[in-house]
Amino acid sequence: MTQSGVLFEVRNNIGFVHLHNPKKANALSEFLVKDLQEQVRKLSTDQRLRAIIFTGGESKSFCAGADLKERQEMNEGEIRSYVSLLRQTFNEIADLPMPTIASIKGLALGGGCELVLACDMRVMEEDAVIGLTEVSWGIIPGAGGTQRLSQLVGIGMAKKLIFTAAKLPAEQAVSLGLVEEMCPSGEAEMKALKIAEGIAANSNHSVQLAKKAINYQFKAQVNEGLLEEWACYQETIPHPDRLEGLAAFKEKRLPDYKQSAAEV
Numbered sequence: 001m002t003q004s005g006v007l008f009e010v011r012n013n014i015g016f017v018h019l020h021n022p023k024k025a026n027a028l029s030e031f032l033v034k035d036l037q038e039q040v041r042k043l044s045t046d047q048r049l050r051a052i053i054f055t056g057g058e059s060k061s062f063c064a065g066a067d068l069k070e071r072q073e074m075n076e077g078e079i080r081s082y083v084s085l086l087r088q089t090f091n092e093i094a095d096l097p098m099p100t101i102a103s104i105k106g107l108a109l110g111g112g113c114e115l116v117l118a119c120d121m122r123v124m125e126e127d128a129v130i131g132l133t134e135v136s137w138g139i140i141p142g143a144g145g146t147q148r149l150s151q152l153v154g155i156g157m158a159k160k161l162i163f164t165a166a167k168l169p170a171e172q173a174v175s176l177g178l179v180e181e182m183c184p185s186g187e188a189e190m191k192a193l194k195i196a197e198g199i200a201a202n203s204n205h206s207v208q209l210a211k212k213a214i215n216y217q218f219k220a221q222v223n224e225g226l227l228e229e230w231a232c233y234q235e236t237i238p239h240p241d242r243l244e245g246l247a248a249f250k251e252k253r254l255p256d257y258k259q260s261a262a263e264v
Contacts, residue, residue, distance in 0.1 A: 005032030006039050007057060014196045015049045016189075018057030025064035026056055028111045030082055037089040044096055050200035050207070052096065053192045054119060055103040062104045063112025065133070068249045076237050083233060086111060086143045087226070090118040094144070097208045099199050103192040104128050104179070109167065114141060117148035120211065122179040123192045124170040130178065136165035137248075138241030138255060142233035147225040151218060152177050 007018040017039060019026040026032070043052060056062040074082065093100060093115070102108075102116040104124040113132050116122055124130065132145045140146065141162060150158035153176045160166070173179040183191040199207060236242050241257055248255035
């Protein structure tokens with residue numbers, strides 16, 4: 001029986017998208033991303049829904065990021081195809097007409113953090129960890145992270161967090177503006193639901209128009225930036241640092257980038 005990468009339910013006109021790859025901490029395996037995109041496309045035309053909450057479902061984590069074991073088996077063309085799919089999926093989440101909320105528990109790293117950034121709002125449990133850690137694996141954020149993080153925390157702080165592959169605790173994430181709400185462990189989904197219910201009590205038509213208007217000032221700039229991000233990401237694919245990052249993961253050691261640094 002084929003595993004479904006996402007589970008979906010509706011409660012009182014609020015949609016819940018539960019990531020469903022619990023044995024891998026909801027790593028973004030290709031099957032999960034394909035199922036997520038399929039579900040998001042259904043959401044975009046579902047007029048019942050006043051808000052959408054993205055959760056980690058049965059896993060202890062929201063999303064640990066890339067499935068690096070799967071990535072090791074991909075050739076360069078397959079990696080380009082996969083990351084293109086991931087980028088498109090997260091862009092479609094950002095473009096959903098209704099408000100979206102990420103309910104964060106455990107880990108939200110790499111691509112998991114980029115999914116969080118594609119949402120309108122973020123609720124994070126006090127013992128959770130979030131960050132764009134891609135440079136520690138010889139790549140860069142390739143699904144919107146370089147563009148959307150700076151909208152929330154500013155360009156200078158975004159550079160600091162991405163360049164250092166920082167993993168932030170919830171309190172720091174809130175203080176920087178990366179996350180809007182912090183809550184006790186085990187309560188992120190409940191807190192997100194409370195926010196969604198507050199949204200649902202208002203005019204759905206007005207809320208969606210307000211979202212469209214707020215996003216307008218950033219949309220053209222972000223879309224242009226996403227093209228440059230993709231061009232830069234593709235430069236990492238054939239580079240030795242990416243292969244060293246994957247080898248380090250496989251061998252359970254720290255990557256050694258000294259040789260490539262000397263070449264620069």
